[in-house]
Amino acid sequence: MRKLTLYARVILASAEMSVRETMTDGFVVFGIFVQPLIIALLGLWMLRDRGGDYGIFVVVGSGLTGLWSSLLFISGNSITHERWTGTLETLVGVPTPMGVIVLGKNLANVLQSIGSMAVSYLLASLLFGYPLTVAQPIQFVISLFLTVVAFVTFGLVIAPIFVMNPDVQRWQNGLEFPIYILAGFLFPIALLPGWTTPISYLLAPYWAAQALHLTSSGGGTSGEISIAWGMMLLFSLVYVLLSRTLFRVMLRKARSEATLGLE
Amino acid sequence: MAPLNAIEVRNLRRIYRTTIGVIRRRVKEVVAVDDISFDVAPGELFGLLGPNGAGKTTMVKMLTTLLIPSAGTARVLGFDVVDQADPIRPRIGFIFGGERGLYWRLSAIDNLRYFASLYHVEPEIARKRIPYLLELVRLDGRGQEKVEGYSRGMKQRLHVARTLLHDPELLFLDEPTIGLDPIGARELRQVIRNLQSEKKTILLTTHYMFEADALCERIAVIDHGRIVALDTPEGLKRHVRDLSVIELEVYGIPPELLDVLRALEVVEAVTVENRDQKQAVLVQSPGGSEAVPEILAALSGLRVGKVIVREPTLEDAYVRLVGGEVEP
Numbered sequence: 001m002r003k004l005t006l007y008a009r010v011i012l013a014s015a016e017m018s019v020r021e022t023m024t025d026g027f028v029v030f031g032i033f034v035q036p037l038i039i040a041l042l043g044l045w046m047l048r049d050r051g052g053d054y055g056i057f058v059v060v061g062s063g064l065t066g067l068w069s070s071l072l073f074i075s076g077n078s079i080t081h082e083r084w085t086g087t088l089e090t091l092v093g094v095p096t097p098m099g100v101i102v103l104g105k106n107l108a109n110v111l112q113s114i115g116s117m118a119v120s121y122l123l124a125s126l127l128f129g130y131p132l133t134v135a136q137p138i139q140f141v142i143s144l145f146l147t148v149v150a151f152v153t154f155g156l157v158i159a160p161i162f163v164m165n166p167d168v169q170r171w172q173n174g175l176e177f178p179i180y181i182l183a184g185f186l187f188p189i190a191l192l193p194g195w196t197t198p199i200s201y202l203l204a205p206y207w208a209a210q211a212l213h214l215t216s217s218g219g220g221t222s223g224e225i226s227i228a229w230g231m232m233l234l235f236s237l238v239y240v241l242l243s244r245t246l247f248r249v250m251l252r253k254a255r256s257e258a259t260l261g262l263e
Numbered sequence: 264m265a266p267l268n269a270i271e272v273r274n275l276r277r278i279y280r281t282t283i284g285v286i287r288r289r290v291k292e293v294v295a296v297d298d299i300s301f302d303v304a305p306g307e308l309f310g311l312l313g314p315n316g317a318g319k320t321t322m323v324k325m326l327t328t329l330l331i332p333s334a335g336t337a338r339v340l341g342f343d344v345v346d347q348a349d350p351i352r353p354r355i356g357f358i359f360g361g362e363r364g365l366y367w368r369l370s371a372i373d374n375l376r377y378f379a380s381l382y383h384v385e386p387e388i389a390r391k392r393i394p395y396l397l398e399l400v401r402l403d404g405r406g407q408e409k410v411e412g413y414s415r416g417m418k419q420r421l422h423v424a425r426t427l428l429h430d431p432e433l434l435f436l437d438e439p440t441i442g443l444d445p446i447g448a449r450e451l452r453q454v455i456r457n458l459q460s461e462k463k464t465i466l467l468t469t470h471y472m473f474e475a476d477a478l479c480e481r482i483a484v485i486d487h488g489r490i491v492a493l494d495t496p497e498g499l500k501r502h503v504r505d506l507s508v509i510e511l512e513v514y515g516i517p518p519e520l521l522d523v524l525r526a527l528e529v530v531e532a533v534t535v536e537n538r539d540q541k542q543a544v545l546v547q548s549p550g551g552s553e554a555v556p557e558i559l560a561a562l563s564g565l566r567v568g569k570v571i572v573r574e575p576t577l578e579d580a581y582v583r584l585v586g587g588e589v590e591p
Contacts (some may be wrong), residue, residue, distance in 0.1 A: 006383045013380035017366070017373075024368045086363025089329050094381040095353040101381065256331045258279060261324075 007100050014104025018078065019112065028074055033116045036066035040120040043186060044128050056134070056216045061186040063117025064209050067151055068179050070109045072172055075155045078105055079162040080169050088163070089260045092251065098163065099156060099247045106155035110148050135218025139225055143211035146232040150204040153236040156243035160250035164259060184209045204235035266341030269433055269464040270303035270326060275335035277321050277488075295321040297488035298335070303466060308459045310479030311468040314585060318488040319468035320359065323437045326466065327357045340433060353382065356426035360438030362418045367411040371402055371421050374410060375428060382429035389428070396424035399454065416447040423454060433464045440474060452478060472578035482577075486585045496577050503575035503583050506531055507551035509558060511544040512568030523561050529554040534582055541568065547579060 022028040043058035079102075082088040091101055134140045161168055180186060182196060183205035189197060200206040211228035214220025254260050277296040282288045296318040303309040311319045324330035326339055328348035337344045342351045358364075366374050372393060379389035397403045400420035410418060419439065426434065436455065440448040455478055459465060469475050475482050476496045484492040484499065492499055516535065524533050524546060531547040548554040552572045559567065 009380050009383075009386070013377055017369070017377050020373065021366065021368055085365075085367070086359070086361075087366065089324075089359070090364050090378075091381070093327055093329055093352060093357060094378070095349070095383060096381045252331070255329060258324075258330055260329055 011104035015108035018105040018108035036062045064185040066116045067113040070113045102159040106152045136215040140215040147208040150232040153239035160246040164250035207231040268302040269305045271338040278333045306462045308465045310475040310482040312475045313485035355433045356431035357435040358422040360441040372406040416443045476577040499580045503580045509546040510571040
């Protein structure tokens with residue numbers, strides 16, 4: 001119990017630290033707030049003659065792009081940044097497990113992105129006059145909560161790779177758009193070739209997009225929504241277990257190959 | 264039962280491997296620490312003295328669990344640094360010299376609050392300890408300012424405060440006074456003395472001889488990854504007890520004249536220090552003042568100022584042990 005209290009304090013402190021740091025970084029502010037707005041604006045403009053249902057689809061989808069970008073770039077870059085500033089060694093040398101520190105950072109990034117989704121919602125409503133009503137509000141809130149859990153835990157799998165390998169940053173750009181597409185953030189995966197579908201099913205962001213789109217636009221059966229929730233929970237659990245092993249292996253490798261610092 | 268030694272190092276070795284070339288990649292190996300063994304007793308202030316690149320920081324990184332040795336063993340407070348890092352980390356504090364390792368966009372207080380939580384310091388203890396530590400390192404009144412506006416010395420003092428947050432029993436201070444102004448360095452040395460009086464075990468690395476002489480109970484002189492001498496400061500000075508040091512003030516000395524001096528039978532070692540517009544040629548000689556005429560004769564034609572014959576210091580012992588130029 002005492003350990004849980006200590007870890008909860010670290011998660012909150014790391015989240016607070018992350019918010020304070022990111023809010024002074026223009027690149028991060030752009031990624032969280034401006035980029036999703038641009039995507040939402042373009043999507044709404046293209047679909048302005050299609051009617052109200054598309055409005056909420058685009059708002060939720062653009063919010064999800066912000067979530068993924070912030071997780072990929074901010075969480076990943078924060079480890080690269082820690083390495084450059086020399087704080088990564090200090091963080092590894094403290095008694096708190098690295099995964100707990102990263103969890104707090106990811107939580108802050110994901111919650112900030114949820115904020116950007118709300119801004120997109122307001123923009124669509126004010127500028128384009130879409131009736132942005134959420135079809136199943138309670139289910140939507142539950143979906144949003146599970147989305148936060150799924151993305152935060154997905155970030156835990158990504159982080160150890162950044163801890164071990166300073167060169168992994170060059171792969172970041174290449175990972176951004178495939179997830180937008182494969183997870184069906186902005187259009188249904190039914191439009192993609194059939195062979196990509198199994199890949200989508202293995203991604204928690206796909207099930208998050210599915211749950212949020214179904215509950216916001218309506219039209220989903222309770223069975224479909226439950227499957228999406230269950231898959232998010234399952235994948236979150238898998239990611240947590242996987243990240244524990246990854247952190248242990250990658251930190252050992254980083255200590256062995258001297259990649260925690262820049263010397 | 265408490266371990267007999269706070270630190271036990273046995274045949275420790277660390278090799279760095281890097282690759283060179285793009286098409287024909289070759290692996291290059293650099294031996295940073297080579298077969299080092301030593302012990303540090305509880306409550307001792309132990310110094311690792313050596314030039315840049317000698318392997319001091321690599322040694323500290325291995326002992327602080329941040330780097331895995333290539334061979335040998337090291338135990339800190341009775342625990343193995345490779346496989347038992349978890350019980351070591353809450354009980355040690357470490358700083359690496361320089362400005363890095365802090366969150367520059369945040370204030371000193373925010374930095375300390377964050378690290379306090381990472382070290383599991385209870386919030387009510389942290390609330391009292393942070394102002395105390397800021398006062399200890401003379402940053403009281405500046406704690407709300409962003410670290411990016413701090414001078415190098417202020418950042419290093421903040422590092423010291425950071426490493427004392429959880430009141431560790433063993434401290435690793437890697438070149439803590441590097442780059443500090445003389446007053447800042449003197450104050451930091453006083454902080455280290457105070458920590459010593461609290462019976463904390465301290466491993467200090469430095470390449471400042473006078474600092475090692477003034478603070479350390481025992482010193483390991485390390486060069487090219489190996490320990491070349493391990494003794495008390497007085498014991499190390501005994502390495503040069505048979506020598507005197509002749510200091511000659513000159514105004515520009517050509518390298519070939521230094522070679523002439525080195526070739527003299529009465530000369531053991533020669534180093535040059537820059538002192539403002541002048542230079543000081545430091546000649547170690549078993550002849551003492553009797554060797555001065557021969558040395559001056561070798562320097563005929565060169566403008567020589569003051570000539571002083573003195574007893575050797577730790578720095579002179581270091582020159583004899585390590586050889587080469589002393590860093591200013």
